Structure formats: structure tokens, C-alpha cells
Amino acid sequence: MSGIFISFEGPDGAGKTTVIEALLKKIATITNKEVLVTREPGGSEIAEEIRQLILDPKHTEMDDWTEALLYAASRRQHLIEVIQPALAADQIVLCDRYVDSSIAYQGNGRQLGMEKVKQLNDFAIQGQLPQLTLYLDVPVEIGLQRVKKLGAGFDRLEGQELAFHQRVREAYLKLVEENEDRIALVDATQPIDDVVAKCFAKIQQLVK
Ligand SMILES: Nc1ncnc2c1ncn2[C@@H]1O[C@H](COP(=O)(O)OP(=O)(O)OP(=O)(O)O)[C@@H](O)[C@H]1O
């Protein structure tokens, strides 16, 4: 695979989508490589259908392991159908969430165990990790407040209790500590231009 795979992570409302959009233009100034923006869960027709199933607030009866398996299944489909072909075509892939989301949300948020959820996903991704993961760190109250302000309501995951979101953030901070060669923490409470500049600096180091 000759492309570059970059994922973006963070609690809900950290600013991933906004940052990725801003980075698109900036990346075009430093490389001729095509840039593909995609997201999880989703990014392909089948994976988007799984997304609807998982995030629908009316699916209150969904078992936690079923949820973890559905995220892993949508990841597998997206990886095979979208990410790997783009990398093979020498593109830069900017992915809004990837495997660290499952380890944080299902592993620690749902308390299924970070290592167990990692193992489940090892099967799905077969070693395909991003070269760089930009973790946008924000206190969960601030992130959820930002989502609330958008006015579209909460999906099934966003609608979980505060303690769930706090466990998610704790897990991310642990992942940053354990994977400092891959995951870079960016303070996402800063003004958006500063957050974008910090992310861009990290990407420049990789793309040059
Ligand atoms: N650094 C920032 N400062 C203030 N507001 C921000 C910042 N970053 C993003 N926002 C605002 O927060 C809201 C949520 O941002 P965005 O949708 O990019 O977050 P996200 O991480 O993609 O969320 P989700 O996890 O729910 O997909 C948007 O209204 C965006 O303009």
C-alpha cells in the first residue's frame, strides 16, 4: 500500500468533521496526491446501512456485544471496499473515526474491556492501522454542548449518560499514552484555526 492513512478521533463534538474539512484545502497545497475523506461507521453503502442500525435511538434493546460486532463489521466492509483501494491508488485517506473509537466507546464506555474489543477488531482490520491518528481532546461536557447546539438531537451513542462519555475520554487518553508513536493529542478546546494548524503540522511531517 503506498498511500497515507490518517484517522481522527475524539469524544462527540470534539470537532473532527470541521477540522477534516479545513485540512482538505491545506493538504492540497503540499501534495499532488488525491485526498479521500471518509467516515466510520459508514463510508460505503453497506457500512452506512449498518450505521443507521447502530445509531438509531429507538434501538434501545441492542446488546453491547452486538453493537461492538456491528461496528467491527461496518469497519471491515469500509476497509475492504474504500480504504484499501484508495491506499493502493496512492491516495491520502482522512478517516473520521476508526478502530480506536471501538476500543474507547465499546471497550471502556460500554465496559466490555479495551483489550477484548481490540482483539475483536484485530480480526476485522488484519493489521491495517493508520500511520497517524489525530486525537482531538475535549472535556465531554464541552463536546456534548457543541453537539446540542447543532440542534439535530442526540443519536443513540451521544444520548448515553455523562459517565459513559467520561469513560470514553479516559480510554482515549490511555490509548494516547500507549501509542505515542501513532496517536498525537491535540487540544480541541482551542479556537478552531489553532486546532487545524496543529493537525496540519503533524500531517506535514508525514506527507513531506
Ligand atoms: N475548536 C472549536 N471551538 C469551538 N467550536 C468548535 C470547535 N471545533 C468544532 N466546533 C463546533 O462544534 C460543533 C461540532 O463539531 P464537529 O461536528 O466538527 O464535531 P465532531 O467531532 O465531528 O462531532 P461528532 O463526534 O458528533 O461527529 C460544530 O458546530 C463546530 O463548528
Ligand SMILES: Cc1cn([C@H]2C[C@H](O)[C@@H](COP(=O)(O)O)O2)c(=O)[nH]c1=O
Ligand atoms: C466508529 C465508532 C463510533 N462510535 C460512536 C461514536 C459516535 O458517538 C458515533 C458515530 O457518530 P459520529 O457523529 O459520526 O462521530 O458512534 C462507536 O461507539 N464505536 C465506533 O467504533
